[in-house]
Every structure is written in structure tokens, then in C-alpha cells.
Amino acid sequence: MEQHLIKSIYVEKLFGLYTYDFNSEMLNNSAVILYGDNGVGKSTLLRLAFHLLSPANNGGHRTGLYKTNFELLKVELTSGYILTAKHEAGKSGRRVVVLDIIKDNKIVARWNHYPDSPDGRRMIIDDEIVYVNEHELFENFPTRLKLKKGPAKDPIRKVTSQRLYLETLRNITPVTFILNADRRLDGDTISDPDDEVELRQAVRMGTPKRIQDLVLRSREIALSQALNAATKWIARKAVQGTNQGTDNVHSTYVRILKQLVSSSNKSELLIKDDDIDTLKLNLKKIGSETFSLAKYELTSFLEMSELENILSTASISQKGLSAELLKPYIESLDGRLAGVRTIYKILDKFISTINDLLTDKEISFKLSQGFQIINKFGDVLQPAQLSSGEQQLLLLFCYVLVARDTPSIFMIDEPEISLNIKWQRIIINSLLDITDGANIQFIFASHSLEIISQHRHRVVKLENKNV
Numbered sequence: 408m409e410q411h412l413i414k415s416i417y418v419e420k421l422f423g424l425y426t427y428d429f430n431s432e433m434l435n436n437s438a439v440i441l442y443g444d445n446g447v448g449k450s451t452l453l454r455l456a457f458h459l460l461s462p463a464n465n466g467g468h469r470t471g472l473y474k475t476n477f478e479l480l481k482v483e484l485t486s487g488y489i490l491t492a493k494h495e496a497g498k499s500g501r502r503v504v505v506l507d508i509i510k511d512n513k514i515v516a517r518w519n520h521y522p523d524s525p526d527g528r529r530m531i532i533d534d535e536i537v538y539v540n541e542h543e544l545f546e547n548f549p550t551r552l553k554l555k556k557g558p559a560k561d562p563i564r565k566v567t568s569q570r571l572y573l574e575t576l577r578n579i580t581p582v583t584f585i586l587n588a589d590r591r592l593d594g595d596t597i598s599d600p601d602d603e604v605e606l607r608q609a610v611r612m613g614t615p616k617r618i619q620d621l622v623l624r625s626r627e628i629a630l631s632q633a634l635n636a637a638t639k640w641i642a643r644k645a646v647q648g649t650n651q652g653t654d655n656v657h658s659t660y661v662r663i664l665k666q667l668v669s670s671s672n673k674s675e676l677l678i679k680d681d682d683i684d685t686l687k688l689n690l691k692k693i694g695s696e697t698f699s700l701a702k703y704e705l706t707s708f709l710e711m712s713e714l715e716n717i718l719s720t721a722s723i724s725q726k727g728l729s730a731e732l733l734k735p736y737i738e739s740l741d742g743r744l745a746g747v748r749t750i751y752k753i754l755d756k757f758i759s760t761i762n763d764l765l766t767d768k769e770i771s772f773k774l775s776q777g778f779q780i781i782n783k784f785g786d787v788l789q790p791a792q793l794s795s796g797e798q799q800l801l802l803l804f805c806y807v808l809v810a811r812d813t814p815s816i817f818m819i820d821e822p823e824i825s826l827n828i829k830w831q832r833i834i835i836n837s838l839l840d841i842t843d844g845a846n847i848q849f850i851f852a853s854h855s856l857e858i859i860s861q862h863r864h865r866v867v868k869l870e871n872k873n874v
Contacts, residue, residue: 411581411814412848414485416456419873420478421448426873431483433867437842438835438849440862443869449852450588452869453818455480456850457585459490460816462577463595464569469520473504487511488579497521508575518572581814581848584806588820590799592629592806630790630798633805638777640809641754645705645774648746686730687715689737696744703754704774705747709740753841757808760837764800764830796825800834807838811845823855831857835865 458468584594694711701708
């Protein structure tokens with residue numbers, strides 16, 4: 408399976424001043440920290456990479472690229488695809504951003520973007536459809552380019568160069584998020600809180616007294632959405648695990664029937680004491696595991712002491728028969744539990760990591776209720792009752808949890824904002840802990856000495872090549 412994470416980033420003449428080249432050696436870590444002086448483009452570089460990787464056509468991504476002053480931006484993915492954005496003067500003299508997707512030195516898709524750019528014309532190269540618009544440079548395409556001529560009702564789907572570019576981008580890029588310095592988490596997969604529509608209206612109508620309240624309300628809604636998304640993700644994983652466990656149980660009980668049939672001709676079933684001790688140990692382990700899983704309602708707690716007592720007090724022949732029945736029963740339970748072990752480990756790590764960061768409150772989870780935040784008096788807290796730092800952490804960690812299923816990149820600008828010294832020291836390791844084994848990459852931009860000193864091997868300093 409191809410990995411679609413970032414291998415390298417190159418930007419030329421950012422603000423007309425800075426050229427940076429972050430090669431594969433610099434970005435070969437699951438977490439990288441960009442460090443540099445104020446005003447040299449750390450935050451802007453994160454936003455540009457975010458815009459270039461994002462396929463949604465309603466998030467201002469291409470406008471962000473168009474309005475930012477740079478000559479060339481290039482992001483190479485680990486899958487071999489290269490995305491470029493280059494500012495050029497169009498044939499009409501109007502500035503355009505040429506957006507290319509390249510694989511094996513060939514242009515896979517191109518979109519010459521400028522605000523309100525028109526649809527493209529459909530072209531055919533041999534039997535392959537290519538879509539270009541009037542501003543594209545034809546010399547970059549093969550000379551065998553020809554217009555498609557056909558009947559009025561052309562069965563071929565009409566697509567613009569814009570649509571071809573965006574569909575290709577959607578298929579090859581990871582899910583990308585950015586946490587801006589204003590503590591807003593953006594990403595194409597994140598729902599926009601309804602109250603933000605009201606916020607935008609308030610900004611346009613000039614009602615500044617209410618704007619701060621609306622911003623706070625928007626963050627609370629965003630956190631509620633994130634907790635709900637995380638709950639649904641865990642529930643889906645639990646259902647998948649249950650289905651897997653059912654399959655395991657079915658195959659095990661086929662074996663039970665076969666064992667009973669084969670044992671029916673034996674006048675007496677004998678078993679060694681060591682085997683009895685092993686069975687007791689396995690019963691204890693399953694009882695202990697179901698107790699832990701029941702905490703999150705991933706399964707019911709199974710009390711095993713009565714079965715252990717039967718094995719201890721039965722006669723020799725009864726022990727043999729009991730053991731013959733218990734062996735496949737234990738196997739069937741183990742098969743059912745195997746289906747939810749993975750999600751339990753991920754969820755338990757998530758809960759313990761968050762609770763290590765919180766003070767005088769903790770987060771809990773039950774499959775029937777979802778996540779709850781409870782203070783030291785046992786009161787359930789709403790997102791509005793959390794500090795801005797706590798809201799930021801929960802929002803980020805929820806989306807990091809849900810992102811485990813697909814290749815994902817999180818770009819985090821100044822993670823130290825709203826975080827105390829303790830949180831700054833452990834934030835990166837905490838994120839890496841709950842994404843262990845997942846195809847997730849973190850790129851930070853930070854000034855925090857606490858963060859940088861803890862992760863010197865992850866720090867990449869911005870060095871201007873344009874000197």
C-alpha cells in the first residue's frame with residue numbers, strides 16, 4: 408500500500424525573500440518541528456502546504472495559494488507524486504497559479520487557477536481525455552493533441568481541468584489538518600459549526616461586542632462535534648470487532664462438537680494437574696480482561712470464580728470432562744475478545760493520555776453514552792466549562808484518534824499557545840503515543856524552548872537558500 412505522507416517541501420522566493428528546501432532526510436520523522444526567527448515564514452509555509460494538499464473546492468485553498476507571495480511551491484509525497492504551485496503571467500497578462508500533479512516526470516493533471524477562472528475545454532491525447540483551459544500552455548503537452556469531434560450527444564463525461572485536478576488530488580493526498588495560531592483546527596473533513604455562519608454575519612454587520620462570544624461558542628460546538636465523531640469512530644470499531652469475534656466463536660464451536668463426538672467413546676477422560684492449572688490461569692486472565700473491557704462497555708464482565716472452583720473441587724473424571732468442555736469455551740471467549748482488544752488498547756491509551764494532561768477533572772467513555780468530562784466532585788462538565796487550552800487539546804486529540812484509519816497529516820502552528828509548561832513538555836510524545844502504529848505525520852512550527860529542548864532530534868531550522 409502506498410503511503411501518502413510528505414517526503415519533502417520546497418518553496419522559492421517566499422515573500423520574495425526566502426527559499427527553503429526541506430528534503431526527505433529532514434522530514435523523515437513522524438513528528439518534525441520547524442524552528443526559526445519571527446517573520447521568516449514558518450506559519451505561512453504550513454498554511455501553503457495545507458492549501459496545496461487540500462482537495463476541497465470551498466475552503467479557499469487555491470485563493471490562499473494565489474494571494475501569497477512566492478514563486479514556486481513543491482511538495483513531494485512518499486508515494487512518488489509531486490504537487491507544485493507556480494505563479495506565472497497568463498497570456499492575457501493576468502497572473503495565474505499553475506497547479507500541477509506530477510508522477511514519474513509526467514504531468515498527470517494541471518489547473519491554471521485565477522479567481523473566477525472559466526471552465527476548461529475537453530481534449531483528447533490518443534484515447535485518453537485531457538482537460539485544459541484557455542490559459543494553459545499547450546507546449547507542455549504532447550504535439551499529438553487534438554480536439555474531440557463527435558456527435559452532439561457525446562457519451563463522454565464532460566469535465567473541466569479544474570475538476571480533473573481536484574479529483575486526482577483527492578485520490579492521492581492524505582487527509583490534512585492545520586491547527587492555526589488562533590487555535591482553530593481546519594481540515595476538509597471537519598464539519599463547520601453552525602454558529603460560525605452567525606459569526607460571519609456578525610463580522611459583516613459590524614457587531615464587535617458579540618464576536619468574542621460567537622468565537623467561544625463556535626469552539627464549544629467544534630469540540631462537541633469532535634467528541635461525537637470520536638464516539639462514532641469507536642462504536643464502529645467495536646461493531647467490527649464484535650463481527651470478527653462472532654466468526655471466531657462459530658469456528659470454535661464446530662471444534663467443540665467434533666471434540667464431544669470423538670470423546671463419547673471414552674469411558675473416562677483424564678487430565679494432568681498442570682493442564683488444570685493452565686485452565687485456571689486462562690480463566691483468570693479472561694475474567695480480568697472482561698473487567699477492563701466492561702469499563703468502556705466493549706463487553707460484559709464475566710465472573711470466572713465459579714468455573715475455577717469447579718475445576719478445583721471436582722473428582723478426577725469430572726475434571727477431565729470439565730476440561731474438555733472448558734478448553735473450547737475459553738477459545739471461543741478469546742476469539743470474541745480478540746475482536747475488541749485493538750480498539751480497547753487505543754481507547755484506553757487515549758483516555759489515560761488525556762487524563763494525564765487534565766487537572767481536577769477527567770474524561771471517561773462508555774459505549775452507550777459516549778465521552779463525558781467529569782470534575783473531582785463527579786459533576787458532568789460541558790465543553791463551555793473547559794478552559795481554552797483544554798478545549799484545544801481535546802479537539803486536537805479527538806481528530807487525531809479518528810484519523811488513525813487513513814494516512815493523515817497534522818500541521819500545528821505554535822502548539823505552545825494556551826498550554827502550560829507541563830503540557831508543552833509532553834504534548835508531542837502524547838500525540839505520538841496515541842498514534843502509534845498509524846500512518847500519521849505531524850509537522851509543528853514552534854518557538855517554545857520547552858518543546859524544542861525535549862525534541863532536539865526532531866527540530867529543523869529554517870535556513871534561507873536565497874542568500
